[in-house]
Amino acid sequence: MKEGAWSEAWTRLAAGRVARIAFLIMLALILLALLGPAFSPHASATLDWQSVATAPGGSSRHWLGTDRLGRDLFVRTLEGARVSLAVAAVASVVSISIGLGYGAVAGYVGGHTDRLMMRFIEILSGLPLIFFVIFVTVLFGRNEVLLFLSIGAVGWLTLARIVRGQTLSVRRREFIEAAIVSGASGARIIVRHVLPNVASPAIVYATLAIPQIILLESFLSFLGLGIQEPQASLGTLIAEGAGELQSAPWMLLVPGTFLTLLLLSLNLVGDGLRDAFDVGERG
Amino acid sequence: MMSYLLKRLAGAIPTLFIIVTLTFFLVRLAPGGPFDQARRLPPDISAHLEHAYGLDQPLLIQYARYLRALAHADFGPSFRYRDFTVTELIAQGLPVTLELGTCALLLALVVGIPAGVFAAVRHDEPADRLTMLLAVLGITIPSFVLLPALALLFGLELRWLPVAGWEPGSVRVLVLPVVALALPPLAYIARLTRGSMLEVLRSPYLRTAVAKGLPRHRILMRHALRPALIPVAGFLAPAVASIMTGSLVVESLAGMPGVGRYLVQGALNRDYTLVMGMVLLYSTVLILTGLLVDLLYTWLDPRIRLAR
Amino acid sequence: MALLDIESLEIHYERAGRRVETVRGVSLAVEKGECVGLVGESGSGKTQLFLASLGLLPRDARMQGSVRFEGHELMGADARALNRIRGSKLTMIFQDPLSALTPHLRIGAQLGEVLTTHRGCSRSEARAAALAALARVQISEPERRLRQYPHELSGGQRQRVLIAMALLGDPCMLIADEPTSALDVTVQAQILAFFETLRAAQPLAIVLISHDLAVVARLAERIVVMYAGRIVESAPAARLLARPRHPYSELLVQCAPKIGGPRLERLPFVPGRAPRGEDSFVGCAFAPRCPRAAPRCREERPLLETGRAGAVACHFPIDS
Numbered sequence: 079m080k081e082g083a084w085s086e087a088w089t090r091l092a093a094g095r096v097a098r099i100a101f102l103i104m105l106a107l108i109l110l111a112l113l114g115p116a117f118s119p120h121a122s123a124t125l126d127w128q129s130v131a132t133a134p135g136g137s138s139r140h141w142l143g144t145d146r147l148g149r150d151l152f153v154r155t156l157e158g159a160r161v162s163l164a165v166a167a168v169a170s171v172v173s174i175s176i177g178l179g180y181g182a183v184a185g186y187v188g189g190h191t192d193r194l195m196m197r198f199i200e201i202l203s204g205l206p207l208i209f210f211v212i213f214v215t216v217l218f219g220r221n222e223v224l225l226f227l228s229i230g231a232v233g234w235l236t237l238a239r240i241v242r243g244q245t246l247s248v249r250r251r252e253f254i255e256a257a258i259v260s261g262a263s264g265a266r267i268i269v270r271h272v273l274p275n276v277a278s279p280a281i282v283y284a285t286l287a288i289p290q291i292i293l294l295e296s297f298l299s300f301l302g303l304g305i306q307e308p309q310a311s312l313g314t315l316i317a318e319g320a321g322e323l324q325s326a327p328w329m330l331l332v333p334g335t336f337l338t339l340l341l342l343s344l345n346l347v348g349d350g351l352r353d354a355f356d357v358g359e360r361g
Numbered sequence: 362m363m364s365y366l367l368k369r370l371a372g373a374i375p376t377l378f379i380i381v382t383l384t385f386f387l388v389r390l391a392p393g394g395p396f397d398q399a400r401r402l403p404p405d406i407s408a409h410l411e412h413a414y415g416l417d418q419p420l421l422i423q424y425a426r427y428l429r430a431l432a433h434a435d436f437g438p439s440f441r442y443r444d445f446t447v448t449e450l451i452a453q454g455l456p457v458t459l460e461l462g463t464c465a466l467l468l469a470l471v472v473g474i475p476a477g478v479f480a481a482v483r484h485d486e487p488a489d490r491l492t493m494l495l496a497v498l499g500i501t502i503p504s505f506v507l508l509p510a511l512a513l514l515f516g517l518e519l520r521w522l523p524v525a526g527w528e529p530g531s532v533r534v535l536v537l538p539v540v541a542l543a544l545p546p547l548a549y550i551a552r553l554t555r556g557s558m559l560e561v562l563r564s565p566y567l568r569t570a571v572a573k574g575l576p577r578h579r580i581l582m583r584h585a586l587r588p589a590l591i592p593v594a595g596f597l598a599p600a601v602a603s604i605m606t607g608s609l610v611v612e613s614l615a616g617m618p619g620v621g622r623y624l625v626q627g628a629l630n631r632d633y634t635l636v637m638g639m640v641l642l643y644s645t646v647l648i649l650t651g652l653l654v655d656l657l658y659t660w661l662d663p664r665i666r667l668a669r
Numbered sequence: 670m671a672l673l674d675i676e677s678l679e680i681h682y683e684r685a686g687r688r689v690e691t692v693r694g695v696s697l698a699v700e701k702g703e704c705v706g707l708v709g710e711s712g713s714g715k716t717q718l719f720l721a722s723l724g725l726l727p728r729d730a731r732m733q734g735s736v737r738f739e740g741h742e743l744m745g746a747d748a749r750a751l752n753r754i755r756g757s758k759l760t761m762i763f764q765d766p767l768s769a770l771t772p773h774l775r776i777g778a779q780l781g782e783v784l785t786t787h788r789g790c791s792r793s794e795a796r797a798a799a800l801a802a803l804a805r806v807q808i809s810e811p812e813r814r815l816r817q818y819p820h821e822l823s824g825g826q827r828q829r830v831l832i833a834m835a836l837l838g839d840p841c842m843l844i845a846d847e848p849t850s851a852l853d854v855t856v857q858a859q860i861l862a863f864f865e866t867l868r869a870a871q872p873l874a875i876v877l878i879s880h881d882l883a884v885v886a887r888l889a890e891r892i893v894v895m896y897a898g899r900i901v902e903s904a905p906a907a908r909l910l911a912r913p914r915h916p917y918s919e920l921l922v923q924c925a926p927k928i929g930g931p932r933l934e935r936l937p938f939v940p941g942r943a944p945r946g947e948d949s950f951v952g953c954a955f956a957p958r959c960p961r962a963a964p965r966c967r968e969e970r971p972l973l974e975t976g977r978a979g980a981v982a983c984h985f986p987i988d989s
Contacts, residue, residue, distance in 0.1 A: 096494065208606045209624075209643065216628035217391035293503055300505045300610060301625055313505075320509040320614060323524070327513050334506035341501040349497065484728070565768040568725055572763075573834070574756025575786050577748060583782075584771045663773055663818045 097350025104343035107336070111159035114152075154315060155333045159340065161311040165226065165304075166292045172230025173291065174237065174284050178276065181241025182268045186249060196242070199235050207232045208294065215303045225304060229294050233287040237280060244276040278355045286348035289341045296337060312337040366652070373648045377641065381431070384640045385424055388633050395440035395631045414440065427637070436641070437634035441627070447638035451620055455642070457527065458612065458619035462604050464535060465542035469600060473547040474593065477554025478581065481589075484559060492551065499548025504607045508541035508614050525616040538615040542607045546600040550593055558589040587661050594657045601650045605643055670740060671698035672842055672874050673722065673759075678734035680717050680726065680898075682946070689946035691717040693898035694734075701841065702872035706889030706906065708882050708921060710943045714898040715878050719844045723761055724751045738842075757787040757838035764847040766827035770819035776803075776830055777815030783837045802833040806863065825856035832863070842874040849884055861887050882921050886910055894918045897944040897954035904979025914979075914986040916961050953984070961985055 184195040211228045218224055248271065292312075298304035299313025307314070312333050319330030394416065396407050411417045415426060430437055436447035480492040515537060516524035523534050561567060562585060570584040612621035620639065627635035658665045680692040692714040699705050709715045720726050722736045722743055736743045738759055743751065755761075763769040771779060780799035784790040790798065796815070803811035806829040819827060828848065835843055845864075849857040865888065867873060879885050885892060886906060893903045894917060902915040913919040941958035944950075953959070956966040965984055973982040 096490075208602070212606075212609075212625065213387070213628060216625060217388065289501070296503060297505065297606075297610070300503075303625070316503075316506055316509075320505065323509055323513055324517060327517070330506070330509050330513070334510060338498075338502050338506060341503075342498060345497050345501050563727075565763060565765060566771045568720075569763060569769045569831075569834075570771065571725055572723055572755055572761045573783055573786070574752040574754070574838075575782060576752065579782070579786070583774065587773045661773065664820045 094350050094353070097346055097354075100343040100346035100350065103339065104347055107159070107340050107343065108163065111156050111163055114156040115160075151329065151332050154310060155312070155336050158310045158312045158315045158333060159336055161305055161309060162292050162295055162313070162337075162340075165229070165295045165311065166288050168226045169230040169291045169295070170233070170284055170288050172226060173233040173287055174280060176230065177234035177237030177283070178241055178273065178280060180234065181238035182245050182272050182276070184238070185242035185245025186268055186272060188246070188249075192242070196239075199238060203235050208297075211294065212298065212301070212303065215298060225295075225298070229291055229298075232294065233290055237283040237287070240279045240283065241276045244279060245272050248272050248275045282348065282351045282355050285344065285351050289344040289348070292337075292344070293341060312340075369652050369655070373645075373652075376648065377644060380640060380644050381428070381637065382424075384637055385427065386420075388628070388631070388636055389420060389423075391631065393631050395633060414438070427634075431641075436638040439632055439635045441630045441632040441635065447634045450623060450635065451638055451642060454618055454620035454623065457617055458608055458621060461535065461538055461542065461612070461617065461619060462601075462608055464539045465604050465607075466546070466600060468539055468543040469547035469550055469604075470593075472543075473550030474554050474590070476547075476551040477556075478558055478586070478589070480551065480555040481558035481562060482581070484562075489555075493555065496548040496551045499544045500552075502544065504541045504545065505610045505614065507544060508537060508611055511537045511541060512614075525614070527615075527617045534615075534617075538611045538617065542604055542611050545607070546596075546603050550596065550600070553592045553596055554589060557592045558585060561585045561589045564588075591658065591661050594654050594661060597654050597657070598647060598650045601647060605646070672701045672703075672739065673697075673699040673876075674735075674737045675718065675722065676735040676737075678718065678721060678732070678736060680714070680721055680730055680732050682727075682729055682731065684729075687947055690898055690949075691946050692721070695895070695898070695900055697893060697900065697903075699842065699874050699876060702874055704868060704875045704877065704888050704890050706882075706885030706892045707876060707878045707895065708880065708885055708892060709895035710880055712943055712945060713895040715895045716846050718895075719761065719846070719876065719878065723755045723759065723844075724748065725761075752786075756783055758840050759842050759844070760835035760838055760840040761844040761846065762828075762831045762835045762848055765851050766824060766831050767819060767851075769831060770827060772819055774818075775815065776817055776819065776822070780815075780830070780834055780837060783834060787838050798837065799833075802837050803830070805836065806830075806833045808833070824852050825859065828852060828856070828860060829863075832860075836867075840873065842876070844876045844878065846878045847880070848877070850879070850881070857884070864888055882910075882924075894921065897948070897950070898946070899954065899982065900973055900980070901955065901983070902979065902981045903973075904981075908978050912988060914981045914988060915955075915983050916959050916987065917955050919987060953982075 180195065180199075184192045211232060214228045215225060245268075295304055295311060296313030296316065299311045300317045302314075302317065305311040305314055315333035316330060316337065319326070319328075319333060322329045394411075395414075396410050408417070415423055418426075427437065434448075436451070438446050439450055442450060476492055476496070480489040483489040483492075512524040515522045522536055524537075526534055528534055567580065567585055570580045575584075608619060608621045609625060610621075611617075612619040620642070623635055624639045624643075626632070627639060675695060675697045678692055678695050679690070681688055681690040683689075691712075695714070695718055697705075697718070707715045707718075717726065721730070721732055722738070724743065724746070726732070732744060734744065738754055741750075741754070743754070770776075777796060777799055780802060781790075781792065781795035784795040784798050785792065799815060800811055803814055808814055808826055808829045814822065814826065814830070819830075822830065828851075832848070835845075848864075849860050852860065861884065864875065864877075868875065868888070875888065877885050877888055882892075889906045891903065892906045892909045894901050894909075894915065896917050902909065902913065902918045904914070909918060910922060913922050944954050948954075950956075950970065952965075952967040952969055953962070953971050956962040959966065963985065969984070971982045971984045973980050
């Protein structure tokens, strides 16, 4: 992607009002999650027995209410979001690395290897991989590394396809031939020449994959398969809240709204980026 | 057609065989067993149980036995629900899950397709933008947030619908879970339909239809809709998968006695046969969906032939 | 009163912030029973002119001017009003007959709906009429064609189906947009021969749009040459073919392949780049490619001036 294309894509992204607002919301939510708890007078672990299960606004000290143990819900939610974001960050790095690596190798090597690798992707995309993730996490316990790996293993298929296509077209250009002639190794060629050219679709798909990953992590945590106490992610908070629907509905609504807003803004930014960069498959 | 169906069904057997084999060994690979959960059993009872269920045999023998039973459509006894066979458990829960899932899928199609057509016809107008914004929202809201929120609003506040529970034949208990389950695929279908409809609306044959002086609804319904549905058909299998995953939480949140809980619970309890039964069930549903999609394709586009 | 009367029609689009002009002020009248050939390179606006007349342009097209058919204004008419005319009195056939037919509907259904819509025919009446129409365009095995899908027919058969469809409504005017370009030479000749017999049999006005002067030469009584969204010359066919007055027409006449002669992959066209909708011109749009261009041509746009034997838009027309 040319230098100018980046700034043009940025201009176009900023031109879409929806995407621009979504971007600001996304930024605000992420900053809130990262920095917010530090500014709050309440620590998430503090049990405030004077105000157990207080409704939002019912106590001046707890802006968005507390849970059954008197923990400040706002701080809990922000910390849960931080955990969710951290899992998403690691899992997307896993996912993008697999996607980039797999796609680049398939596209670069070509021939039978390529056909075989693409066939494998086809088979995988026919399977409901979420089941696989649930299965693995259930069977092999609450291992965080495993959680990251299995969540990350789901979102890379589309990216790999796109990267492969880009690699194929890049490979046909002369400068790759020149690099081969000058004796550069395959890995070096991929890193130096192919990856920079697939950067923009990679960014777009990362943005689109992150909300999926956050959703999957919340889903697993909701089922009790992901993040465990005393750690809490948005999913576990929502699961707790769903159990207190009658007595303390805000326990569901606060983390639920946060999660929905986060996913919505990420999705809208991703859509905006995809339109701005004008890359592949719509839907 | 008939012979095609039979061939496809026969072709599914190797796929199922691979799935069964992989799951069988994956489940056994996991640490723990069905009888060392919760409270420790005295070793002699434990050994007795393991013997009774054949778990003391070498793995390959167990595998062979399981396959032989499967060939006779016997999924074996459940390790956890001791008085039930897996077949009985599934037979009890499946109607509930099927009802929930089918309703959700139908709702997703019946609302999603017209919404997409509407947005395409109003391309770039505020109505289109609003519909698509709602669609992103629909794709975004997780069912495990939506269902409790709906229950809060319509169940606890307005008292229009029951919050949870199950009564055979009652529509009222189905409404909220079905809506929560249907929304993500519904929104996705609306987006897909809009996209493909926009493409079809630009196609030369649609111009011919307009030039023929046909009324608009006839152009949309007869000339545009079918080709626009091809990507939607392609999304059916992922939609079914998404509804199946969603039903795992929706059933438990709504207190519905479906099969959804068996997969996670079965795996947590190392209830080997139950997990295998559930995996087989889900795989079969997905394979049948794939078959249905292929038949749909030939109807949507007569140029597509059923291969071989 | 002319059957179709286009007056000062202008069409433009706003695409990515740029103004794209496809028709830059065209007036053209087609009389009852007349056969007009409309010639020009792709992008000259010849198809847009008639798509606009039938209300077939994309929604973002901006139009000015007037198009009257039998005295009724079509510009700005709503779909309901247009539907009373298009498909019955005024019909059009399109360039690529495969993509112009709906892939998932049988030929019989696609033909029949013209009559059920416009005439209120019953299904069986429509079927009988469709069969007759197929027989009329000399398609082989018309019975069988009714039950077939477009992809099961050959290119020539599909074009015949489109013609049959356009004739079903018993039109008084038929617009044929590149009706033979997608076909091979033999079929091309057959289709043109059919148009000839058709014109002999009934008083049907035909507008034949083509980039190929040879195709037009065979049928048209009058030939209109378009360039860069404007008419540059309009004259009786025999006169224009024998003595073109606009330098562009002259080049077209020189380049025209003979029917039945070797098929040319690309027309050995006028050197230089064909103008595009984004271009704007101070002087004559053809000046950059014109062998006879003088300084005046680049500064002042020549207007279409009507003389004894047709009209030409050139400061220095040939033979003057």
